[in-house]
Amino acid sequence: MLLISVRALVMTGALMVAAGTLASSQELPAPEAWAALERGDGSRAAAIFRDALDRAPHNPLLHYGSAHASLLLGRTDAAISSLKKAVEQNPRFMPAMVLLAQVAYSAADLDLAVRSLEKAVAMAPRDRELTAQLAKWKKETDLHQSFQTRPGVRFNVLFEGPAQRAIGDRVSAVLESAYSSIGKQLDIYPGAALEVILYSNKQFRDITRAPEWSGGGYDGRIRLPVGNALRSPQVLDRVVVHEYVHSAVRTAAPTGVPAWINEGLASYLEPGDKTWAARVLKASGDRIPLEDMVEGFGGFDGPTALLAYAESQVAAELLVERLKPHVGAFLQLLGNGHTVDQALSRHGVPPETFYAEWRRRVGVRDATR
Ligand SMILES: [Zn+2]
Known part of the structure; x- marks a missing residue:
C-alpha cells in the first residue's frame, strides 16, 4: 500500500x-x-x-x-x-x-x-x-542505525539481525527479478537505488501507522513487516513485488496517479493467484466508484480495502490490455499533469468505453464509474 x-x-x-x-x-x-x-x-x-x-x-x-x-x-x-x-x-x-x-x-x-x-x-x-x-x-533513525545493511546496486536491504539475514537474501533476489520482469511489463527501470527496510511486525506498525490489514508499505522506500515471513514465503514475495511496483510507478509519475491505478497495477502485477478479485466481487454487493479511490486506501477498513483492491485490479488488468506496451508512457502523461481521461485518449482509448468495460467487468449496472 x-x-x-x-x-x-x-x-x-x-x-x-x-x-x-x-x-x-x-x-x-x-x-x-x-x-x-x-x-x-x-x-x-x-x-x-x-x-x-x-x-x-x-x-x-x-x-x-x-x-x-x-x-x-x-x-x-x-x-x-x-x-x-x-x-x-x-x-x-x-x-x-x-x-x-x-x-x-x-x-x-x-x-x-x-x-x-x-x-x-x-x-x-x-x-x-x-x-x-x-x-x-x-526513533526511526535510531532503529535503522541498529540495523544491518545488505547493500546492492539497485536495492539496499536493511534488517535487524542475523535471524533476518535469510529473509533479506530472499527479498533481494525477488527484487532483482522484479526489476526486469516489471520493467518489461511497464517499461519502467528505476535508476536510483531503492531502500528496503525489514521490520518486526510491531516496529512496522509503530513506524508506518499503517492499518492492520496492510502487509507492507511504500513511501519512497519499501517497508515490510517480516515477523513470520519465512513461514509463508509466497506471501512475502507477493508483497515485495507489490511494493516494488509502487516504486516503479513513482519513477514514471511521481504525482498524479490515482490510487485505483497505482494499487491496481501493484495488485495485478503481483505474482500468484488472480482469481481472488472475482471472488471478492462476487461476495460483495457493494461497489466503490473510481472517484472514491483516488487517494490511498489507508483510511478504509479491512473489507472495504479488499473490495477497493479487487476493483482496482480489474481496472489495471483492463489498462494493461488496452495500453500494452505503453503503460509506462501513459503513467508519464499522468505525472506531467494530464488527467486519466486525457492520457487514455492520447493512447487511442476512449475514456467512456474504458469505464463502461470496467463497470461491466466489476458488475456495476448503474451509471457509477
Ligand atoms: Zn499498495
Whole structure:
C-alpha cells in the first residue's frame, strides 16, 4: 500500500502560503508564477520562477516557489536543491525548512529530514505537531542505525539481525527479478537505488501507522513487516513485488496517479493467484466508484480495502490490455499533469468505453464509474 504521496506535500506547502504564513499574495514576487502553482501548472510556474531567479538569485521566496513547481513536476531532487537555497538565504524561513524536511523524508534522506526538522523545531518549540514528528523520525533513525545493511546496486536491504539475514537474501533476489520482469511489463527501470527496510511486525506498525490489514508499505522506500515471513514465503514475495511496483510507478509519475491505478497495477502485477478479485466481487454487493479511490486506501477498513483492491485490479488488468506496451508512457502523461481521461485518449482509448468495460467487468449496472 501507499503510505504518503508527494501531492500531499505540495498541498501542505501551498496551504502554508495561502494561510498567510509568508505574506499576502500581492507581496509575493512573481505573482503569475504563484497563480500558475495554484492552477497546478508546474511547467509554467517553473519557467517564470527561473526567469525571476535570473534577475534575483538570492530571493528565498523565489527558490521556495521554484521548489513547489518542481514538486508539481515530480522533480524531488530539484525541489530539495531549491529549498536548500531558500533556507541558505533565509535560515529562519520556517515553511521552507519544514517542506525541506518533508521532501527529504519522502526521498528517503532521513538525515537531511531530521536535521531540517530540528532547525524548524528550534524556531517553533511550541509547535506540538512538529515536535512529535521529529521524535518519530529520530526513533526511526535510531532503529535503522541498529540495523544491518545488505547493500546492492539497485536495492539496499536493511534488517535487524542475523535471524533476518535469510529473509533479506530472499527479498533481494525477488527484487532483482522484479526489476526486469516489471520493467518489461511497464517499461519502467528505476535508476536510483531503492531502500528496503525489514521490520518486526510491531516496529512496522509503530513506524508506518499503517492499518492492520496492510502487509507492507511504500513511501519512497519499501517497508515490510517480516515477523513470520519465512513461514509463508509466497506471501512475502507477493508483497515485495507489490511494493516494488509502487516504486516503479513513482519513477514514471511521481504525482498524479490515482490510487485505483497505482494499487491496481501493484495488485495485478503481483505474482500468484488472480482469481481472488472475482471472488471478492462476487461476495460483495457493494461497489466503490473510481472517484472514491483516488487517494490511498489507508483510511478504509479491512473489507472495504479488499473490495477497493479487487476493483482496482480489474481496472489495471483492463489498462494493461488496452495500453500494452505503453503503460509506462501513459503513467508519464499522468505525472506531467494530464488527467486519466486525457492520457487514455492520447493512447487511442476512449475514456467512456474504458469505464463502461470496467463497470461491466466489476458488475456495476448503474451509471457509477
Ligand atoms: Zn499498495
